Amino acid sequence: MTTPAMDKIIALRHWLHAHPEVSRQEVETAKYLRLFLQEHATPDEFLPLHGAGFAAIYAGREAGKTVLIRAELDALPIHEINLDLPYRSIHDGVGHKCGHDGHMAIVAGLAQALAAQRPEKGRVALLFQPDEETGSGARNCCHHPNYAKIAPDYAFALHNLPGFAAGQIICRTGTFASAVKYAAVRLAGKEAHSAQPETGASPSFAMARITLMAQELQQEFETPSEYALIVPVYSQMGVQASGVCPGAGEVHVTLRSGRGEALDAMWQAFSDRATHIAHKSGLEIRFETREEYTETRNNAEAVEMIVDAADALGLSLVIPEHPFRWGEDYGEIAGRCKGAMFGLGAGLDRPALHNPDYDFPDAIIEPGIAMFRRLVERALG
Ligand SMILES: [Zn+2]
Numbered sequence: 001m002t003t004p005a006m007d008k009i010i011a012l013r014h015w016l017h018a019h020p021e022v023s024r025q026e027v028e029t030a031k032y033l034r035l036f037l038q039e040h041a042t043p044d045e046f047l048p049l050h051g052a053g054f055a056a057i058y059a060g061r062e063a064g065k066t067v068l069i070r071a072e073l074d075a076l077p078i079h080e081i082n083l084d085l086p087y088r089s090i091h092d093g094v095g096h097k098c099g100h101d102g103h104m105a106i107v108a109g110l111a112q113a114l115a116a117q118r119p120e121k122g123r124v125a126l127l128f129q130p131d132e133e134t135g136s137g138a139r140n141c142c143h144h145p146n147y148a149k150i151a152p153d154y155a156f157a158l159h160n161l162p163g164f165a166a167g168q169i170i171c172r173t174g175t176f177a178s179a180v181k182y183a184a185v186r187l188a189g190k191e192a193h194s195a196q197p198e199t200g201a202s203p204s205f206a207m208a209r210i211t212l213m214a215q216e217l218q219q220e221f222e223t224p225s226e227y228a229l230i231v232p233v234y235s236q237m238g239v240q241a242s243g244v245c246p247g248a249g250e251v252h253v254t255l256r257s258g259r260g261e262a263l264d265a266m267w268q269a270f271s272d273r274a275t276h277i278a279h280k281s282g283l284e285i286r287f288e289t290r291e292e293y294t295e296t297r298n299n300a301e302a303v304e305m306i307v308d309a310a311d312a313l314g315l316s317l318v319i320p321e322h323p324f325r326w327g328e329d330y331g332e333i334a335g336r337c338k339g340a341m342f343g344l345g346a347g348l349d350r351p352a353l354h355n356p357d358y359d360f361p362d363a364i365i366e367p368g369i370a371m372f373r374r375l376v377e378r379a380l381g
């Protein structure tokens with residue numbers, strides 16, 4: 001049996017799931033959430049932040065510390081295939097396939113608890129952040145003038161994790177989510193008749209060499225204690241005409257590492273070698289960084305609070321040996337205060353994040369709210 005308050009939160013999650021919006025377009029999502037909070041968990045103030053983002057502020061009677069709790073507003077350009085869901089996405093090609101609908105519901109549930117019982121002292125800022133999936137939302141919110149009005153002492157966020165038992169807590173000190181860089185490499189030469197390629201400059205062999213070089217570089221940077229990944233994710237060259245030897249092409253790569261410094265060194269080596277390859281083929285080369293995630297580094301004191309909260313709630317705890325390979329823009333927020341992120345198990349047999357059949361399990365909303373309530377109490381206490 002769920003309480004009436006939980007019924008509202010689950011209904012909110014289903015509405016959000018049915019109305020997903022991709023990064024930078026989360027207008028209706030933010031509007032609906034603000035109306036929901038206004039009606040069911042009235043904050044002292046809404047602070048607009050970057051894009052559709054905003055923070056809802058709940059202040060205690062006395063001054064004290066500020067704790068920030070983050071949820072993400074965006075869905076993904078992935079078509080939902082769960083046709084049996086009564087609340088399936090009404091937008092073709094867009095789906096809540098990272099479970100951010102569940103994260104928003106959890107933070108809205110925390111808002112209800114805070115509205116019903118304000119903290120004794122200090123403030124809570126519930127941050128509903130846009131553009132997580134592009135890596136830019138957290139950074140842009142932190143640079144917004146209103147973020148200085150929040151200036152959190154502590155910050156917490158969770159991510160649901162399929163592949164772990166439902167309600168399990170996953171956390172580690174140090175790097176939790178990896179540093180990631182997504183970049184385009186653009187090569188420019190000169191088109192030619194394909195019977196006379198020597199009269200032009202084609203990018204085709206340079207593109208192949210750059211792709212193979214990426215593989216070698218990864219092997220050089222990988223050590224037993226630290227992983228390195230360079231993955232070509234896109235390439236484009238030429239036109240579909242037998243007589244045209246192409247004059248331009250591009251390769252896009254994604255680099256990952258558990259350490260920002262290692263990622264920077266890997267990128268430096270990659271761009272130096274790609275430049276050398278391009279120049280040897282008589283090509284111009286340009287690089288464009290399209291997305292960048294700093295690593296999410298968990299503060300030891302904040303992790304201790306997470307471990308204590310899981311213990312007090314009787315939730316089992318997993319300490320992963322290595323950082324997760326995915327990037328999380330929450331690293332920007334965590335890096336500016338005592339911040340940490342933890343995983344909340346979403347079930348062992350649940351489809352993986354970003355799978356087209358993924359759906360956030362309602363059963364983990366309550367443990368998510370309970371964790372945040374404990375963390376808020378502890379951080380402000
Ligand atoms: Zn995602």
Ligand SMILES: [Zn+2]
Nearest residue numbers: 098099100159
């Ligand atoms: Zn996500």
